[in-house]
Amino acid sequence: xxxxxxxxxxxxxxxxxxxxxxxxxxxxxxxxxxxxxxxxxxxxxxxxxxxxxxxxxxxxxxxxxxxxxxxxxxxxxxxxxxxxxxxxxxxxxxxxxxxxxxxxxxxxxxxxxxxxxxxxxxxxxxxxxxxxxxxxxxxxxxxxxxxxxxxxxxxxxxxxxxxxxxxxxxxxxxxxxxxxxxxxxxxxxxxxxxxxxxxxxxxxxxxxxxxxxxxxxxxxxxxxxxxxxxxxxxxxxxxxxxxxxxxxxxxxxxxxxxxxxxxxxxxxxxxxxxxxxxxxxxxxxxxxxxxxxxxxxxxxxxxxxxxxxxxxxxxxxxxxxxxxxxxxxxxx
Numbered sequence: 029x030x031x032x033x034x035x036x037x038x039x040x041x042x043x044x045x046x047x048x049x050x051x052x053x054x055x056x057x058x059x060x061x062x063x064x065x066x067x068x069x070x071x072x073x074x075x076x077x078x079x080x081x082x083x084x085x086x087x088x089x090x091x092x093x094x095x096x097x098x099x100x101x102x103x104x105x106x107x108x109x110x111x112x113x114x115x116x117x118x119x120x121x122x123x124x125x126x127x128x129x130x131x132x133x134x135x136x137x138x139x140x141x142x143x144x145x146x147x148x149x150x151x152x153x154x155x156x157x158x159x160x161x162x163x164x165x166x167x168x169x170x171x172x173x174x175x176x177x178x179x180x181x182x183x184x185x186x187x188x189x190x191x192x193x194x195x196x197x198x199x200x201x202x203x204x205x206x207x208x209x210x211x212x213x214x215x216x217x218x219x220x221x222x223x224x225x226x227x228x229x230x231x232x233x234x235x236x237x238x239x240x241x242x243x244x245x246x247x248x249x250x251x252x253x254x255x256x257x258x259x260x261x262x263x264x265x266x267x268x269x270x271x272x273x274x275x276x277x278x279x280x281x282x283x284x285x286x287x288x289x290x291x292x293x294x295x296x297x298x299x300x301x302x303x304x305x306x307x308x309x310x311x312x313x314x315x316x317x318x319x320x321x322x323x324x325x326x327x328x329x330x331x332x333x334x335x336x337x338x339x340x341x342x343x344x345x346x347x348x349x350x351x352x353x354x355x356x357x358x359x360x
Contacts, residue, residue, distance in 0.1 A: 044173060131201075136278045138205040139253065149197050157193040164189045208250050209279065215248035216283045217316070219255070220309040227302035233291060234262050236301075254279060268295055283312060 131146040165186045167173045177185075222243055226236035237259035244252040254275065261271035269292050276288040290304050 044171075048167070048173075133277065134198075134201055134205055137209060137280065138201055139208050139250065141257075149201065152197045153194055156196055157190045160193045161186060161190040209281065211248065211250045212254065212279055213281055213283070215244065215251035216281070217309075217312065218248070219244065219251055220287070220305060220312060224302060224305045224309055227305050233294070233301060234259055237262070286312075 127150065128146050131149050132143060135142075135145050135149075168177075168182055168186060219240060222240045223236055226239050231239065237255050241252045241255035241259060244255065257278075258271060258275045261274060262268055265271050272288040272292050272295075276285045286308060290308050293299060294301050294304050
């Protein structure tokens with residue numbers, strides 16, 4: 029019994045450690061349930077919202093819909109609440125224009141189109157450290173979990189929790205943006221081939237983008253989302269160059285920048301779309317081949333260390349062991 033009571037985990041007895049771990053597990057379970065019930069396929073909803081936005085911009089300003097659905101009422105109420113939060117944070121001088129623009133760009137790369145979500149991300153940076161960090165401070169200083177710690181550790185643990193909780197929204201958002209950009213990068217070869225086929229069939233840029241978005245909806249929904257958004261922006265924006273530049277900003281890839289530049293030059297100088305896209309597709313295919321050859325050339329260097337640790341010792345044992353056994357038997 030004395031050995032059990034003397035055991036400590038993170039400077040606390042097993043009962044307190046179990047309480048802390050149960051609280052963490054409960055929070056993680058609640059977060060997983062929330063993510064499971066709120067995660068939906070965003071493709072249809074995004075295209076529908078973008079299409080409704082295009083129709084609203086194209087309609088007359090004095091025309092109003094006769095009936096409002098429950099979904100539109102919920103969206104308006106949510107936008108009203110977010111607007112109130114934005115106004116309150118703006119009055120408290122918590123919003124900086126450069127910070128909001130940076131978060132909005134990251135949100136667009138992660139696939140979120142709402143501008144009010146940037147305000148919620150900034151609000152989460154403030155509330156999550158205060159909530160979880162406050163619980164950690166209360167547990168260490170109020171409940172006595174930090175009695176066995178040194179003063180440096182009692183100061184370091186709450187500070188580390190505050191900092192990690194502050195970075196948590198940005199880390200989650202950056203991870204979603206990176207995964208989405210990687211999915212778009214993998215979809216670019218098929219996208220260019222489809223665009224070449226559509227251009228050779230005589231379709232315009234707008235029609236080609238819509239057709240490519242429709243064809244890629246199931247295999248590559250992220251790329252279909254970007255193609256659909258680009259097609260809709262080209263329809264209701266006066267400056268088509270801005271739409272292509274927005275596409276290159278939302279997709280920070282060399283391929284996307286080259287496609288946007290090619291489409292801008294095609295619009296400006298009247299270059300045939302099919303030939304320009306065919307040359308671009310051939311260049312990217314050559315670059316992919318060169319990249320694959322470079323990765324294959326690095327394999328011998330990467331395999332050297334595993335071979336030294338996992339192949340050389342067994343070979344050495346196999347070669348030396350018989351001679352060593354023979355010497356041992358001879359000496360005895």
